[in-house]
Amino acid sequence: DRINSLYCDPSGDVWIGTEPKSDRPGLIRYITAEQDFIPVNALKGVIPKCMVMDRRGILYIGTGEGLIGFRNDSVLFRLTTDHGLISDNINLILEGPDGSIYIGTNEGLNRYFPETTRIYSYTERNGFTGIEAKPGAFHVTKEGKIWFGTASGAIQLDPEKLYSKG
Secondary structure, three states: OOOOEEEEEOOEEEOOOOOEEOEEEEEEEEEEHOEEEEEOHHOOOOOEEEEEOOOOOEEEEEEEEEEEEEEOOEEEEEEOOOHOOOOEEEEEEEEEEOOOEEEEEEEEEEEEEEEOOEEEEEEEHHHHOOOOEEEEEEOOOOOEEEEEOOOOEEEEEEEEOOOOOO
């Protein structure tokens, strides 16, 4: 089976994103303590491309059809271009030092504030060169600055200097 993404959450469980098959969903949770694979049936038909769990225990799942918020075997919300994302094709997700969620797409970067549900966009017009965020290509420095790999090279963003507040 083709594995599209792997994510180890803070409790040590591993989330496996794969291609869904007729009777198997595209997301499987490996519960480390029990050494057991559990299909996540609430997400049948979803192809997870990237994942991250925030400090509140919400698993953010990036897909080719937008972002899904998931916790306790339930879909909490879905975000798409209809809600303000630049693109539904999500390549990377990370939680920023302030708890905001950075969403890298094939057309730029979004920053989502879960507490207020605000979404800000960064594209070539406001300094996010390269537009297309590449899968898994990010690094957060000790100072809290974030490096992103794009189709045109690397760019560093300083969240403290961005005009986007929750």
